[in-house]
Amino acid sequence: xxxxxxxxxxxxxxxxxxxxxxxxxxxxxxxxxxxxxxxxxxxxxxxxxxxxxxxxxxxxxxxxxxxxxxxxxxxxxxxxxxxxxxxxxxxxxxxxxxxxxxxxxxxxxxxxxxxxxxxxxxxxxxxxxxxxxxxxxxxxxxxxxxxxxxxxxxxxxxxxxxxx
Numbered sequence: 533x534x535x536x537x538x539x540x541x542x543x544x545x546x547x548x549x550x551x552x553x554x555x556x557x558x559x560x561x562x563x564x565x566x567x568x569x570x571x572x573x574x575x576x577x578x579x580x581x582x583x584x585x586x587x588x589x590x591x592x593x594x595x596x597x598x599x600x601x602x603x604x605x606x607x608x609x610x611x612x613x614x615x616x617x618x619x620x621x622x623x624x625x626x627x628x629x630x631x632x633x634x635x636x637x638x639x640x641x642x643x644x645x646x647x648x649x650x651x652x653x654x655x656x657x658x659x660x661x662x663x664x665x666x667x668x669x670x671x672x673x674x675x676x677x678x679x680x681x682x683x684x685x686x687x688x689x690x691x692x693x694x695x696x
Contacts, residue, residue, distance in 0.1 A: 581675070588670045592663050598634055599667075601627070602656065605640060606664040610655035612645065639663060 600620045617624040639660035645651035
């Protein structure tokens with residue numbers, strides 16, 4: 533059976549994907565020898581990072597979904613709610629309940645734009661900043677340790693691959 537991935541035809545032979553007319557599993561450039569695509573491996577790595585990061589965040593009872601907002605605010609400072617949602621990659625309507633929860637916990641504060649009362653600005657409170665300051669070092673250590681065996685050449689390649 534032939535499958536096409538982004539215009540690249542690959543045939544399934546048993547448990548391997550091969551290019552048509554080839555018996556080599558590595559001949560199909562979108563899959564490894566176990567049939568995994570870059571997208572599949574990326575998803576798996578992302579899930580593993582989320583699981584390990586959540587263990588760290590549990591020390592302060594911060595859900596990982598909230599961590600993304602806190603990190604953006606710590607890095608960028610005060611943002612309007614729409615811009616914050618865009619940077620986190622979540623719909624602004626979805627963000628409202630998360631922001632409500634974090635505001636109730638004293639992690640951030642929202643205030644209306646005096647020039648446009650439809651807009652809200654969001655910023656970390658001193659407590660929210662302390663929480664990020666406490667959790668960021670172990671999260672960065674987790675990432676650092678997980679890539680410590682990756683060579684510099686492969687790390688640069690990986691970065692270029694994902695940043696294009």
